[in-house]
Amino acid sequence: MVTIKDVAxxxxxxxATVSRVxxxxxxxxxxxxxRVRAVATKLGYSPNAAARSLSTRKTLGLGVLLPxxxxxxxxxxxxxxxxxxxxxxxxxxxASSHNAKQEIAxxxxxxxxxxxxxxxxxxxxxxxxxxxxxxxxxxxxxxxxPAPVAGYDSIAVANADGARDVVRHxxxxxxxxxxxxxxxxxxxxxxxxARGYREALAEAGITPGPADEVAGDFTDGSGYRAALGLAxxxxxxxxxxxxxxAMAIGAVSAFxxxxxxxxxxxxxxxxxxxxxxxxxxxxxxxxxxxxxxLGARATARLLDLVANGKQRQKRRELLPAVLVVRESCGxxxxxxxx
Amino acid sequence: MVTIKDVAxxxxxxxATVSRVxxxxxxxxxxxxxRVRAVATKLGYSPNAAARSLSTRKTLGLGVLLPxxxxxxxxxxxxxxxxxxxxxxxxxxxASSHNAKQEIAxxxxxxxxxxxxxxxxxxxxxxxxxxxxxxxxxxxxxxxxPAPVAGYDSIAVANADGARDVVRHxxxxxxxxxxxxxxxxxxxxxxxxARGYREALAEAGITPGPADEVAGDFTDGSGYRAALGLAxxxxxxxxxxxxxxAMAIGAVSAFxxxxxxxxxxxxxxxxxxxxxxxxxxxxxxxxxxxxxxLGARATARLLDLVANGKQRQKRRELLPAVLVVRESCGxxxxxxxx
DNA sequence: GGCGGGCATGTAACCGATTACATGCTCAAC
DNA sequence: GTTGAGCATGTAATCGGTTACATGCCCGCC
Numbered sequence: 101m102v103t104i105k106d107v108a109x110x111x112x113x114x115x116a117t118v119s120r121v122x123x124x125x126x127x128x129x130x131x132x133x134x135r136v137r138a139v140a141t142k143l144g145y146s147p148n149a150a151a152r153s154l155s156t157r158k159t160l161g162l163g164v165l166l167p168x169x170x171x172x173x174x175x176x177x178x179x180x181x182x183x184x185x186x187x188x189x190x191x192x193x194x195a196s197s198h199n200a201k202q203e204i205a206x207x208x209x210x211x212x213x214x215x216x217x218x219x220x221x222x223x224x225x226x227x228x229x230x231x232x233x234x235x236x237x238x239x240x241x242x243x244x245x246p247a248p249v250a251g252y253d254s255i256a257v258a259n260a261d262g263a264r265d266v267v268r269h270x271x272x273x274x275x276x277x278x279x280x281x282x283x284x285x286x287x288x289x290x291x292x293x294a295r296g297y298r299e300a301l302a303e304a305g306i307t308p309g310p311a312d313e314v315a316g317d318f319t320d321g322s323g324y325r326a327a328l329g330l331a332x333x334x335x336x337x338x339x340x341x342x343x344x345x346a347m348a349i350g351a352v353s354a355f356x357x358x359x360x361x362x363x364x365x366x367x368x369x370x371x372x373x374x375x376x377x378x379x380x381x382x383x384x385x386x387x388x389x390x391x392x393x394l395g396a397r398a399t400a401r402l403l404d405l406v407a408n409g410k411q412r413q414k415r416r417e418l419l420p421a422v423l424v425v426r427e428s429c430g431x432x433x434x435x436x437x438x
Numbered sequence: 439m440v441t442i443k444d445v446a447x448x449x450x451x452x453x454a455t456v457s458r459v460x461x462x463x464x465x466x467x468x469x470x471x472x473r474v475r476a477v478a479t480k481l482g483y484s485p486n487a488a489a490r491s492l493s494t495r496k497t498l499g500l501g502v503l504l505p506x507x508x509x510x511x512x513x514x515x516x517x518x519x520x521x522x523x524x525x526x527x528x529x530x531x532x533a534s535s536h537n538a539k540q541e542i543a544x545x546x547x548x549x550x551x552x553x554x555x556x557x558x559x560x561x562x563x564x565x566x567x568x569x570x571x572x573x574x575x576x577x578x579x580x581x582x583x584p585a586p587v588a589g590y591d592s593i594a595v596a597n598a599d600g601a602r603d604v605v606r607h608x609x610x611x612x613x614x615x616x617x618x619x620x621x622x623x624x625x626x627x628x629x630x631x632a633r634g635y636r637e638a639l640a641e642a643g644i645t646p647g648p649a650d651e652v653a654g655d656f657t658d659g660s661g662y663r664a665a666l667g668l669a670x671x672x673x674x675x676x677x678x679x680x681x682x683x684a685m686a687i688g689a690v691s692a693f694x695x696x697x698x699x700x701x702x703x704x705x706x707x708x709x710x711x712x713x714x715x716x717x718x719x720x721x722x723x724x725x726x727x728x729x730x731x732l733g734a735r736a737t738a739r740l741l742d743l744v745a746n747g748k749q750r751q752k753r754r755e756l757l758p759a760v761l762v763v764r765e766s767c768g769x770x771x772x773x774x775x776x
Numbered sequence: 777g778g779c780g781g782g783c784a785t786g787t788a789a790c791c792g793a794t795t796a797c798a799t800g801c802t803c804a805a806c
Numbered sequence: 807g808t809t810g811a812g813c814a815t816g817t818a819a820t821c822g823g824t825t826a827c828a829t830g831c832c833c834g835c836c
Contacts, residue, residue: 114816149551150492151792175513213487353717379691452786489822
């Protein structure tokens with residue numbers, strides 16, 4: 101390992117000068133600067149990150165704690181985060197935790213001291229406990245957390261609004277039996293989408309039967325199985341709102357296998373607008389959330405906290421969720437542009 | 439920030455003892471151990487990662503350098519990597535590079551000293567140059583790289599075999615005009631899949647016309663546009679092999695908009711078997727690659743290198759790619775199980 | 777009773793950077 | 807010619823751990 105001392109010796113200067121050259125300090129003559137640069141390159145020197153962060157107390161790292169890594173949602177999210185972080189010279193440490201309190205605590209523990217800030221997505225209520233144990237000096241941005249958590253910045257998606265809009269759309273199309281495939285129990289996003297669903301039904305004067313709410317867990321497989329059940333129900337719902345796109349995709353597949361046509365026999369809507377939603381057959385009516393933007397905003401906010409300390413007022417930002425009408429619910433003449 | 443010294447003082451022992459307690463050294467009396475533990479917990483002590491890795495020369499971090507982060511492929515890959523790493527107490531640093539040599543170099547630079555090893559996926563030929571500049575002491579596992587690179591372990595997918603199998607399958611079904619939607623130019627996986635395609639055609643005595651090979655870039659949008667072109671071609675291909683599933687999904691969507699039925703008017707096959715492939719309509723005939731396993735294997739190999747030094751023989755591992763016949767090409771009576 | 781082995785614990789060097797402060801030089805102003 | 811400002815550079819403390827080696831104690835054995 102070639103260290104700053106090796107470079108200093110070879111360039112016949114002190115370590116301080118080498119350090120100054122690498123950090124762009126102005127007080128170095130051009131000739132010295134050039135000499136140090138040349139030697140450093142020749143020796144293949146690159147500063148030891150651990151040593152540097154030990155003395156500067158900065159790591160240039162951001163921790164990203166996710167409940168899961170399954171599906172297109174998370175790659176989009178990470179993409180937005182990485183892009184923003186990279187632009188500002190930060191790198192990201194990704195850890196997934198399955199939303200279990202213990203695992204979250206472990207992951208946070210393993211990230212401590214390696215990052216200057218944390219983006220935590222833990223939609224389970226109560227899952228933020230381990231976050232509170234963090235020293236107050238670590239900036240944190242919460243993603244899709246249940247309700248504003250006092251003392252933390254947070255960004256969330258307007259889940260209830262989006263869900264209300266889709267279900268209203270469905271009701272407006274004349275549907276009276278509208279089922280929902282829920283997300284995981286104890287998941288904030290799922291709960292909010294369910295709330296929007298119920299509100300829209302109430303608005304429309306519809307009382308959902310008990311069989312109209314079926315369980316799921318945000319995976320395509322769970323949507324498939326849920327829809328299989330719905331297809332056998334009597335009376336059958338004429339429309340289904342799946343709490344995310346992955347489940348909607350599974351549901352469409354199951355309905356089709358059961359011999360039903362979409363949207364003629366059953367309308368299906370999703371949530372998220374993952375890239376592939378528009379390429380389904382029929383193209384999926386869903387709620388658009390700019391997932392990578394969600395990641396980008398969270399990162400920008402976090403970097404702001406990291407740079408300016410935590411003095412600012414904590415805010416909760418709500419990302420709009422807008423209805424995208426395609427063809428899986430009917431009610432749309434033209435083809436959605438790709 | 440509470441440091442080891444604070445704990446030592448409060449527990450009335452030396453820093454060495456505190457360190458020993460935290461590292462599970464056996465030479466500490468139970469009473470001391472308990473006292474130190476209690477104090478550490480009360481003070482909320484957690485060792486500074488930078489300081490620790492400065493003196494141990496270990497970081498417990500693995501760098502993951504990816505060409506991109508778009509689509510389900512990457513979340514699956516990261517999932518496999520994270521799972522294996524976490525089990526062994528490592529955490530991962532993810533960076534994407536868009537496959538540009540300069541960005542790769544920058545990313546590697548920013549990872550240096552923060553990780554004990556690197557998983558690099560850079561399918562562009564020549565993209566590994568920056569990797570060679572790494573000090574030989576950093577273990578590296580290459581993913582889907584062009585050909586075995588001397589001096590490095592690598593894991594790749596049997597791209598050509600898989601592609602040959604699908605195209606053979608298509609030819610076996612009686613298709614004579616089989617088009618391909620290519621992956622990005624200068625991408626190894628794409629090139630290999632193209633090679634398999636050509637070999638299978640040659641085997642079947644088919645000479646592809648120039649219009650049968652169209653460009654794409656592995657995104658669903660590019661598959662959509664490519665298929666739009668194919669749909670207008672005369673004579674039209676009766677089968678299309680898309681070099682990955684995302685493009686196959688886009689292609690199916692485009693063909694359908696052009697009024698063609700799948701598989702009756704045109705058969706479509708993909709590559710990767712992303713989770714959602716089986717839920718498409720019709721379920722996609724594709725080539726199964728266990729993506730998260732690919733990540734898991736790469737990680738296991740890397741951890742092995744990290745633990746045992748680099749003395750072992752470098753190996754290239756080839757992950758099988760097996761044909762999964764569903765319905766998008768016909769030739770399959772039953773419904774694919776989900 | 778003295779000696780030595782083994783064990784718990786402490787002292788201090790070290791890892792590789794950053795940076796406050798010290799040093800010494802040049803040059804302009806008086 | 808002296809003085810001091812301003813700048814380039816060096817010296818050494820520091821960040822928070824780990825660990826080789828030193829120390830001192832207890833205990834068993836001859």
